Amino acid sequence: MQSSVNIVDQNVKTMNTWLKDISDELGSIGEEEAWVRLKAVLQTLRDRITVDEAADFAAQLPIIARGLFFEGWKPAETPRKWRDREHYMKAFQQTLVGEVDAEHTLKAVLKVLDRYLDSNELIKVKKMHPKEVWDLWPQ
Template sequence: MQASIDTVERNVKMMNVWLKETSQELGGIDEDDAWRRLRAVLQTIRDRVTIDEAAHFAAQLPILARGLFYEDWRPSESPQKWRDRGEYLEAINAKISNDGAADPEETLRAVLKVIERHIDAGEVEKVKEMHPKEMWDLWPS
């Protein structure tokens, strides 16, 4: 039983790291806003990649982030074929669920920096390549 508790505690700590880093990348926003923005980007990535790639990517996320990633997913509607930057950023903005004050491009850039710190570089590159080339400049590397 202790091993299970340790796993949960480790994942809560890792999720807190992701939220703190997201907050810092976005100028010190509060945890609730960091949570919403992290969820919005993870779900937009999920909706753009193939089902198989979504599973590979999600396997590297902390368990709680994986929950955000899969929340409300409709695999039969994946992958979305957003063709341009505007459609993609609008998808993020729609998922942020706020009063419109968040900048979806700033949010995407910030969360991608956090993802890049914690996910295997090869996996990040595969996900990036499933996005339109006009989006690649938003990725940190």
């Protein structure tokens, strides 16, 4: 059995890998910026899915990413009803700071998540989103 310290160390290593991958996908942005963008994507996904699916999805995340996912969550307000691309992208853009290409960010972070998470779980999350934004997910 792993000790608590080993689990924490492994989670830090995993998060550093994810942040490096996000940075690489987005043209070598800094790790702090990768962190901000990961948080924005996770929380936007969270706000569009059911409470039960949010719990299932979060269970796959490293403990540190799970904290990002749940930070500031108001389960009674979910799932949000962004029914088309325009409203979905507007909601996502509001989670970002500064001039950021929202579509490129979503595609990049979802690509990294697809690399490390169960694809069946990501498909469930995708299907809870408007069909107009399904092209943001990796094929």
